[in-house]
Amino acid sequence: MEQKALCANNVRKQYKEKLALDGVSVTLEPGHIYGLIGRNGAGKTTLLAALTAQIPVTSGEVAYGGEPVWENEKALADLCFSREIGARADSGEAALKVKDYLRMGRLFYPHWDEEYAQALIKQFGLDVKQKIGRLSKGMQSMLTIVLALASRAPVTLLDEPVAGLDVVAREDFYRLLLDDHMATGRTFVISTHILEEGAAIFERVLILKEGKLIEDTPTDDLLARFCAVSGPAAAVEAACEGFPVLHREALGSHASFVVRAPAADITARGQAVELNALSLQKVFVALCGHEQEGQA
Amino acid sequence: MKPTLYFCRQVLMYHLVMAAAVAADLLLVRIFGQDSIFFIYVNMFQYLFIMMHAIGTANICSLHAKLALGFGATRRQIVVGYTVVMVVSAFAATLLSVASAAATPLVLGPIAEDSMQALMGTAVADGSLWYMLIPMLGIGAVFGWVTILKNRRGWRSVLLIGMVMIAAIALWLVLPLVVLMMTADGDSDYLALLNIIRWVPLVSGLVLFAVFYALTVRALRRLAL
Numbered sequence: 001m002e003q004k005a006l007c008a009n010n011v012r013k014q015y016k017e018k019l020a021l022d023g024v025s026v027t028l029e030p031g032h033i034y035g036l037i038g039r040n041g042a043g044k045t046t047l048l049a050a051l052t053a054q055i056p057v058t059s060g061e062v063a064y065g066g067e068p069v070w071e072n073e074k075a076l077a078d079l080c081f082s083r084e085i086g087a088r089a090d091s092g093e094a095a096l097k098v099k100d101y102l103r104m105g106r107l108f109y110p111h112w113d114e115e116y117a118q119a120l121i122k123q124f125g126l127d128v129k130q131k132i133g134r135l136s137k138g139m140q141s142m143l144t145i146v147l148a149l150a151s152r153a154p155v156t157l158l159d160e161p162v163a164g165l166d167v168v169a170r171e172d173f174y175r176l177l178l179d180d181h182m183a184t185g186r187t188f189v190i191s192t193h194i195l196e197e198g199a200a201i202f203e204r205v206l207i208l209k210e211g212k213l214i215e216d217t218p219t220d221d222l223l224a225r226f227c228a229v230s231g232p233a234a235a236v237e238a239a240c241e242g243f244p245v246l247h248r249e250a251l252g253s254h255a256s257f258v259v260r261a262p263a264a265d266i267t268a269r270g271q272a273v274e275l276n277a278l279s280l281q282k283v284f285v286a287l288c289g290h291e292q293e294g295q296a
Numbered sequence: 297m298k299p300t301l302y303f304c305r306q307v308l309m310y311h312l313v314m315a316a317a318v319a320a321d322l323l324l325v326r327i328f329g330q331d332s333i334f335f336i337y338v339n340m341f342q343y344l345f346i347m348m349h350a351i352g353t354a355n356i357c358s359l360h361a362k363l364a365l366g367f368g369a370t371r372r373q374i375v376v377g378y379t380v381v382m383v384v385s386a387f388a389a390t391l392l393s394v395a396s397a398a399a400t401p402l403v404l405g406p407i408a409e410d411s412m413q414a415l416m417g418t419a420v421a422d423g424s425l426w427y428m429l430i431p432m433l434g435i436g437a438v439f440g441w442v443t444i445l446k447n448r449r450g451w452r453s454v455l456l457i458g459m460v461m462i463a464a465i466a467l468w469l470v471l472p473l474v475v476l477m478m479t480a481d482g483d484s485d486y487l488a489l490l491n492i493i494r495w496v497p498l499v500s501g502l503v504l505f506a507v508f509y510a511l512t513v514r515a516l517r518r519l520a521l
Contacts, residue, residue, distance in 0.1 A: 054365060055520040076368040083366065083521070092359035108298055108367035 003030030003185070004065030004078070006051060006155050011060035013046050013211075020046040022211040023060070028155065028187055033177070035202030035219070035280075036191040039288050042208040044191045045083070048157045051189075052081040064155070077110050080153035084160040085132060085140040094133030098126055098143060102150075109151040117150035120176070124169075137164030145173055149180055157189040162197075170194065174201050199280035209288050219280065226283050227263040230256040231273035239271035246286035258286045299364040299377035306360055307352035307385045311392060314348045318396050322403045330404065338404075341396040342428075346435060349389035353382050353436040357512060358443035365519050375516050382440070382509075386432040393428060431497045434504030441508040444515045465500065 006028040013021040020043045028034060028051075038044045049055045051062055053069045053076060061068060064075040085093055093101065102121075106112050121128060124142040132140060141164045148158050162170045174197050177188060189206075192198050205222050207215035215222060226246075229236050233255040240259045243266075247258035259266070263275045278286070318341050324334040337344075361374050369377075438461075446454045 049521060052368070053370075056518070071370045071372055073370050073373065076370060079368060081366070081368075093363065095359070096363075104302065104363060104367050107302055108364070108369065 003154065005029050006064045008051060009061045011050055011062060012058045013050060014058045019211050021050065024213045026206060026213055026216055028189060030187050031185045032187055032203045033181055033201055034189045034204050034206055035198050036189055036206045037195065037284055038208035043211045044208055045159050047208065048081055048159055048191060052079045052157060054081060078154045080109060080148055080151040080156045082144045082148035082158045084163060085144060096132050098130055098132060099128040101132060101143065105147050105151060109153060111152035113150050113152045117146055120146040120149060138169060141165050149176060155187045159191045161190060162192055162194050170197050177201065195281040195284060207284065207287060214287065223278060223280065223283060224262055226258065226260055226278045226286065227266060228256060228258050228276040228278055229266055229273050235271040235273050239266050239269045239273045299369045299373045300380050302364060303356050303360055303377045303381040304384060307356060307381050308388060310348040310352045311388045314344055315392050322399065326403055338400060342393045345389040345393045346432065349385050349432060350435050350439040352385050354439040354443040356381060357440035358447055361516055361519060362521060366521055371517050371519055374519065375513050378516060382436045386429060386436055390425065390429045390432055427497055431501035434501035437505045437508035437512060440512045444512060
């Protein structure tokens with residue numbers, strides 16, 4: 001499988017009053033698993049749609065292997081954008097049967113793996129004769145997962161693939177994704193709000209906030225840049241002085257800060273404080289939550 | 297090529313189902329006789345094929361074009377697919393109408409001369425196939441565009457456009473009558489009127505096709521999910 005990078009260069013997307021993407025530049029290197037996170041309305045789906053030429057961009061360019069993606073049959077044959085079905089009620093997918101939806105995958109995706117698709121359908125217990133609109137939210141998510149994985153597209157983008165899935169199904173999905181990634185080296189971009197399981201899978205994290213890409217960092221590096229500092233209020237204040245504090249909590253004489261600084265830098269101050277690493281979810285909340293506005 | 301194949305399968309399926317229904321109806325009339333309820337549908341065959349063509353084209357423009365885009369088709373591929381399938385579907389609907397008109401007397405024996413099937417048979421004998429094919433293309437283009445408009449702006453704009461179109465067509469149909477009434481002087485004018493009205497489906501079909509095909513292609517080129 002030929003590996004090419006998918007790049008967005010200063011992409012802007014304006015919807016009437018709303019600026020959905022504001023100068024986003026990102027390079028999706030081949031062979032990585034990216035996590036795309038952001039609050040509702042941050043522009044995640046718009047970015048994925050722009051990367052796969054499903055919407056025109058207002059300005060900027062999206063290229064795959066150096067070639068523009070827009071109206072490029074060759075480039076689009078290598079990309080699969082598996083969207084959340086519920087979000088596309090107007091497109092009428094609900095009226096299709098599962099088998100018709102999968103037949104489209106077979107027809108449109110040149111790398112389609114029918115054997116793998118059948119195995120996944122069996123594993124997820126999907127009824128191929130059922131209409132998509134009659135499937136539960138979780139089953140619809142499973143269908144989008146089958147489509148994305150069986151497409152075998154070198155670059156596969158999944159929008160909210162785990163929405164509606166229970167924790168067991170989510171773990172199954174991430175295991176399948178990892179197995180596939182290890183076997184094929186495909187690039188995956190996964191947009192999600194559920195970060196607990198994803199954090200261990202994502203090699204890089206892309207964080208969108210109000211249409212701007214505020215982070216494009218290896219997950220471990222991102223987590224290492226933040227820590228939670230707690231202890232006596234005065235000691236915490238002294239330990240964190242000069243570092244951007246993203247979240248503050250006070251409880252009597254005790255304080256707890258989320259700070260944008262490596263733990264080693266805080267330790268070097270020699271204050272009697274307790275340091276804790278942050279989960280990706282906590283980092284995300286610290287970066288995008290309301291409470292840090294004006295403080296970072 | 298992929299969207300063309302996909303669209304073809306979706307639209308031609310409608311025609312096949314309708315052809316099967318028509319054959320079944322002819323068989324039922326053959327069994328139960330021309331005074332049975334099944335004979336009513338014999339006069340509707342042409343309209344049924346037109347309806348299938350219109351619904352098929354509308355579905356391509358509203359549902360299947362978007363699905364194809366979601367599966368990675370380019371807008372160029374979608375426009376080519378739509379064009380090919382619209383023309384193929386119009387031909388299929390016309391040919392099936394003609395075939396049903398030809399098959400009806402063969403299956404049922406002589407039928408009333410003023411029935412739709414008999415008139416169709418006469419039109420075929422006159423070589424007037426274009427008078428059916430061209431309006432068929434126009435109808436397909438209108439239905440395609442209307443569904444796009446409905447998806448974009450809702451039914452209210454469709455109603456508005458529909459009323460304007462009906463008014464325009466009514467005016468166009470009435471205008472020759474008005475001209476004739478103002479200059480009427482005997483039977484020769486009746487023939488002149490017939491000659492004018494004979495062109496109405498052909499010209500209106502061409503105009504509708506040109507206008508609404510252009511609008512549909514423009515919309516499909518800007519398709520977004």
